[in-house]
Amino acid sequence: MESLWTDFVNSDYHDWRGSGRSENRLVLSSWQHAFLGKWCLSAPIPALEDDIRVLEQFRGRLQQLAADLSEGGAMAQADRDWLNAAMSGGLITRQLAGEGSELHLSMVPAKQEWTQVMAEVAADFAGTVIEGETVRIRFCENSDCRWVFYDDTRNRTKRYCDDKMCGNLMKVRRFRAKKKAEAIKDNG
């Protein structure tokens, strides 16, 4: 499962295959374009350098807080204040949307700025906290990857972002490490 805030945090990309290559996708116009389109948000593209700097700081702290909470930590007052400050950068207007029985009140982001985007990301994360879903936050156990995701399995046993990719890779690595250890033992 992907959410607005995990998608945002994952703009800090690490090559899961272990090449050591990282990519700060936040700075890429192509990423900005795809991200805003996907979550129905708008802001100037390319983002200004000042905006990027603020967004990077925000992402770093969000990453840290998500990691702390996923390990059972509690949210401090300072974290609350920080989230509130981020959310105060956005404005919401209410609109009637849908037809007939689908008619509903929709809250629409009012500003087409990166501060609005940050407010939306912060609000999405706040929603995760309110719903008590922080225990499901995972950082992929492949240390090269660190992709953040929700563990949506019943028993909360999901360890890798993708079993076919990181899961398999780690299986192969464990297998090779075992073979190597055996070979050393046989030769010794």
Ligand SMILES: [Zn+2]
């Ligand atoms: Zn992974």
